[in-house]
Amino acid sequence: xxxxxxxxxxxxxxxxxxxxxxxxxxxxxxxxxxxxxxxxxxxxxxxxxxxxxxxxxxxxxxxxxxxxxxxxxxxxxxxxxxxxxxxxxxxxxxxxxxxxxxxxxxxxxxxxxx
Numbered sequence: 001x002x003x004x005x006x007x008x009x010x011x012x013x014x015x016x017x018x019x020x021x022x023x024x025x026x027x028x029x030x031x032x033x034x035x036x037x038x039x040x041x042x043x044x045x046x047x048x049x050x051x052x053x054x055x056x057x058x059x060x061x062x063x064x065x066x067x068x069x070x071x072x073x074x075x076x077x078x079x080x081x082x083x084x085x086x087x088x089x090x091x092x093x094x095x096x097x098x099x100x101x102x103x104x105x106x107x108x109x110x111x112x113x114x
Contacts, residue, residue, distance in 0.1 A: 011055030012039050015098035018106050024049070028081075035076040048091040049110075050078045055100040059107060062099035071095065071112065
């Protein structure tokens with residue numbers, strides 16, 4: 001495993017822990033579809049959040065790593081997840097990002113816009 005892969009998996013673990021502390025349950029991690037991968041799918045009450053995790057050296061670098069192409073990929077992959085899991089059709093769907101800068105607290109950005 002490369003150091004980049006390790007850093008990504010570590011960032012996803014930190015993000016999952018943050019979500020659990022905030023009262024979310026983790027439905028899936030590294031959910032793969034033909035459209036791409038969703039890092040974390042989490043649920044809290046009637047909200048299902050599709051979460052992209054960005055691990056970089058700084059918070060600024062994390063923000064810079066978010067691109068519209070990735071957001072569209074997550075949206076397409078989430079549609080596949082929802083088709084396969086009809087029990088979540090009545091849930092409020094949200095797209096979030098968790099930024100994990102080196103040696104700093106992660107930041108949860110809810111309901112990112114496209």
